[in-house]
Amino acid sequence: MASNAAVPFWRAAGMTYITYSNICANLVRNCLKEPYKTEALTREKVHFAVSKWVDSKPQKSSMIRIFLDLGFLRCAIRSDTEEE
Amino acid sequence: MAMASLRREGRRFAAPLISSQPITAIRSSLIAEEQAPLGIRSISTQVVRNRMKSVKNIQKITKAMKMVAASKLRAIQTRAENSRGLWQPFTALLGDAPSVDAKKNVIVTISSDKGLCGGINSTSVKISKAIHKLTAGPEKETKYVILGEKAKAQLIRDSKKDIELSITELQKNPLNYTQVSVLADDILKNVEYDALRIIFNKFHSVVSFLPTMSTVLSPEVVEREAESGGKLGDLDSYEIEGGETKGEILQNLAEFQFSCVLFNAVLENACSEQGARMSAMDSSSRNAGEMLDRLTLTYNRTRQASITTELIEIISGASALEG
Numbered sequence: 001m002a003s004n005a006a007v008p009f010w011r012a013a014g015m016t017y018i019t020y021s022n023i024c025a026n027l028v029r030n031c032l033k034e035p036y037k038t039e040a041l042t043r044e045k046v047h048f049a050v051s052k053w054v055d056s057k058p059q060k061s062s063m064i065r066i067f068l069d070l071g072f073l074r075c076a077i078r079s080d081t082e083e084e
Numbered sequence: 085m086a087m088a089s090l091r092r093e094g095r096r097f098a099a100p101l102i103s104s105q106p107i108t109a110i111r112s113s114l115i116a117e118e119q120a121p122l123g124i125r126s127i128s129t130q131v132v133r134n135r136m137k138s139v140k141n142i143q144k145i146t147k148a149m150k151m152v153a154a155s156k157l158r159a160i161q162t163r164a165e166n167s168r169g170l171w172q173p174f175t176a177l178l179g180d181a182p183s184v185d186a187k188k189n190v191i192v193t194i195s196s197d198k199g200l201c202g203g204i205n206s207t208s209v210k211i212s213k214a215i216h217k218l219t220a221g222p223e224k225e226t227k228y229v230i231l232g233e234k235a236k237a238q239l240i241r242d243s244k245k246d247i248e249l250s251i252t253e254l255q256k257n258p259l260n261y262t263q264v265s266v267l268a269d270d271i272l273k274n275v276e277y278d279a280l281r282i283i284f285n286k287f288h289s290v291v292s293f294l295p296t297m298s299t300v301l302s303p304e305v306v307e308r309e310a311e312s313g314g315k316l317g318d319l320d321s322y323e324i325e326g327g328e329t330k331g332e333i334l335q336n337l338a339e340f341q342f343s344c345v346l347f348n349a350v351l352e353n354a355c356s357e358q359g360a361r362m363s364a365m366d367s368s369s370r371n372a373g374e375m376l377d378r379l380t381l382t383y384n385r386t387r388q389a390s391i392t393t394e395l396i397e398i399i400s401g402a403s404a405l406e407g
Contacts, residue, residue, distance in 0.1 A: 007332065017336040018269045018343050022262055046263045049253045050270055056244040 129390070132383040136376060143372035149200070150365035157290070157358035160259075164287055164351040170344040171298075177319075178341070182299050184309060186278035188227075189219045190248065192271070192346070193239070194284040194353045195232035197252060202360035204285045204293055204353075205234035211295045212283050216243070219281075229271055231350070248275050259354060261347050268343040278305050280342060284349040285356035291363060293356035298349060300342045303334040 010020045029040040051058040193212045195205040212228065212235070219226050227248040230236045236250050251267060271280075279301050286296040301309070310319055324333060 008328075011332075016269055016272060017339045018265045018272070021340070022265055025262070043260045044262045045257045045260065046266050047253065047256045048251050048263065048267060050249060050251045050267070052249055052274060053247045056247070058250060 129383055129386050132379060132386060136379045136383065139372050139376050139379065143369050143376065146365045146369040146372065150362050150369065153358045153361040153365065157355060157362065160351065160355050160358065161287070163259075164348070164355045167344075167348045167351050171341065171348055174337070174341045174344065178301075178306065178337070180299060181301065181309065182281075182297060184279055184299065184301060184305065186219075186301070186305055187224050188276055188278045189215075189224065190227050190229055190271075190275050190277040190280050191215055192229045192280060192282045192349075193231065193235045194282065194349055195230070195235035196353070196357040197233045197255060198357075199234065200361060200364060201357045202364040204295075204356055204360045205232070206238070207295045208283055208285060208353075209235050209238045211297070212239070213243070215281060215283070215297065216246070227275065229275060231267075254350070255354065259350060261343075264347040264350055265343040268339075268346045272339060272342065278302050282345060282349050284353040285360075287352045287355035287359065290359045293359060296352075298345050300338065300345055303331065303338045306334055306338065307331070 011017075026044065029037065029044065032040055053059070191212050193208055195208050216226050216228075226246065228239060228243060228246050229248055230239060230250040231252075231254060233252050236247075236252070239247065249271060254263070254267075257263070279299055282298045282300070284296060284298075285293040287293055306319075319330070319334075324330060
């Protein structure tokens, strides 16, 4: 158990509660048996195109999040390094 | 039989005679044959027939689009209604405070990527602009986060400098919570806010979608409002387990609340989009049907007029030979 004063480990690592709960949900989905597992993993597909606007202009950056299911943890770490 | 072949030949001969004034003849035959000057035969009915064929095709297409929208609506409606249970506990706990005074407002406008869905995107944008005006003031700033192409196209015209993020291609895969929560995470990371105002079309029934605004406050604002009492002031009476402080819990709750509210809003807007598209396509097939009726009447009148003209000519020619 974390000490009373410190923030939880995931907050200290830079994750929000949303990311934390998504990773936990992913772990739970991976514990299912087939065929429910494949059904549940289809509910994890993420796709959208986001563009940040600076000075009234959209950035042409390739910030397209296209991570599908299991790679969530890997991608969460990857996007943090991309932002630099 | 003979009449029909004669008529067909008459039409072929008529074509070069009227080629000198095709446009006026077409217009006159479409509007009213009586207005055409004597001596000019009516234009062939080919033009009207072509128009009827294209209108009929359009009617078929819009009918098919209506059925597609109806089936998509059925699929997504149950999910939207089930997702309402996600944010209701938050409203029970934290209350809904649309009139809260916040320095940094972020307006999240939800719209569709595809068109032909009636007026829902325009109403969303209208309300977003109104709220922008409402929350503007000294030392306050209001920014937009836009989901969907249609709102982006409308807001680019006059609010370009206030746009913070724009997100498209949301509905490529069926909507799920993971996608929306990742999106919410992106918004939270990239945008500073005191209050998030989410504007979407809430789905009440197939014919009624009302634009709605949901407010999510940042934890600091919640603390500030808690001091002034009301629902938020009762938060202190709750016991907190697990060794976390109230501030941490509020922050977790605020993030999760935003994610849930956004998920529900996106689903409801998708439902409203399909419902609006259904009614738009329905009225357009009805209009196409009416247009087809009017064109059929014109076609029959033109056809009968040309038959009568042929008959008159033949009979007068015959009587000229006799007399």
